[in-house]
Amino acid sequence: MGRFHQSCTIMRGTKMMRLSALFSVGLLSAWAIAQQPSLLERTGQEVSLVVERALPAVVTVEARLSGRLTRSSGFIIDPSGFIVCSAEGVRTQPQVAVYLSGGEPASARVVGVDNITGIALLRLNATVKLPALTWGESERVPLGATTILIGNRSGLEGSVTVGTLGGKDRVGVRRDNQRVVLLLQFNGTVGSGEPGAPLLDSQGRVIGVMTGELASIEGAPTPPVAVVGFAVPSEIAQRVVNDLRTKGRAEHAWLGVDYQGLPTGVVVRRVVFGSPAQQAGIQVGDIIAQFGEKPIRTAADLTRALYFAQPNQRVTITVIREGQRVTIPVTLGMQSL
Incomplete structure (x- = not known):
């Protein structure tokens, strides 16, 4: 026991x-x-690191336009001194002033301006290697992902706005020339002076270039408001910048139609006289169903297809006309402005 x-x-x-x-x-x-640290704290730390690395490459562009001093945003994309900025911020000026992140002014030559997308390219005569951003891939960034805007908001240089990627393939119409442009939607506040600013992903890569004032966005019942911003996707912006750098101009394919997305499809509303569309036989009222091998269901589908096509490219466009499918070969032209 x-x-x-x-x-x-x-x-x-x-x-x-x-x-x-x-x-x-x-x-x-x-x-x-x-x-x-909490998820929110970790996100804040990551954003701070991105901003710390990216801020030295963000610049302010200053030009006298129509007798008024105008400031917009830009960013260094090459350590040798190439700067991406807004076409509205330079217009026809041969040279503009650039303020680097430290506040020091410098003179920059305008290499080229693309009034279709609203992007311009400048060149600084850099004597030292400059801090530069790199291009990202907007198509690989998921909707809802954190995005960061750094620009010159209302004269406040280096302003940082954190938001999310709210949409892709938005179809916008530029207010100054009524040209159609494919856009990313940035869910975050935007202000004057921020056209030309970089939109960054969580790794600090440029996934978009903020655009200027828009007349309309397809699907939006009212003009865009300041709580939502729009940017030219990096895939398009990078091609434009490369064109400006190597040719002094950007080349965009041209079909020559006004179109509208409806529940029934993309309807041709107007055919420009003498355009590739008219020469090929596309008619008002046609519903564009296919562009090459790509099915066309929305206005964004057609806008995307045209932005990624090349001038002088021969494509087959399929339309629905009076209930019948009609296949039309078209040789695309080049947009001019």
């Missing part, structure tokens, strides 16, 4: 020690978890 009682006592003691040890481990684990 004594041995049995002693054995039970030892067992109970062992269990108590184990429970005590488990309790201590649980307290330590809970303490360790409590010390870890």
Whole structure:
């Protein structure tokens, strides 16, 4: 009996020690978890790191337009001194002033202006290697992902806005020349002076170039408001910048139709006289169903197809006309402005 009682006592003691040890481990684990930063804190830290790295490459562009001093945004895309900015911020000026992140002014030559997308390219005569951003891939960034805008908001240089990628393939009409442009939607506030600013992904890569004032956005019942911004996707912006750098102009394919997305499809509303569309036989009222191998269901589909096509490219366009499918070969032209 004594041995049995002693054995039970030892067992109970062992269990108590184990429970005590488990309790201590649980307290330590809970303490360790409590010390870890929250998701919001980690996101804030990541954003701060992106801004710290990117800010030195963001610039302010200053030009005198129509007798008035105008400031817009831009960013260095090449350490040798190439700067991407807004076409509205330079217009026809041969040279503009650029303020680097440290506030020091410099003179920059206008290499080229693309009034279709609203993007311009400048060149600084840099004597040292400049901090520069790199292009990202907007098509790989998921909707809802964190995006960061750094620009010259209302004269406040280096202003940072954190938002989300709210949409892709938005079809906008530029207010100054009524040209159609494919856009990303940035869910975050925007202000004057921010056209030309970089829209960054969570790694600090440029996924878009903020655009200027828009007349309309397809699907939006009212003109865009300041709580939503729009940017030219990096895939298009990068091609435009490369064209401006190598040719002094950007080349965009031209079909020569006004079109509208409806539940029934993309309807041709107007055919420009002498355009590739007219020469090929496309008619008002045709519903464009296919562009090459790409099915066309929305106005964004057709806008995207045209932006990624090339001038002088020969494509086959399929339309629905009076209930019948009609295949039309077209040689695309080049947009001019």
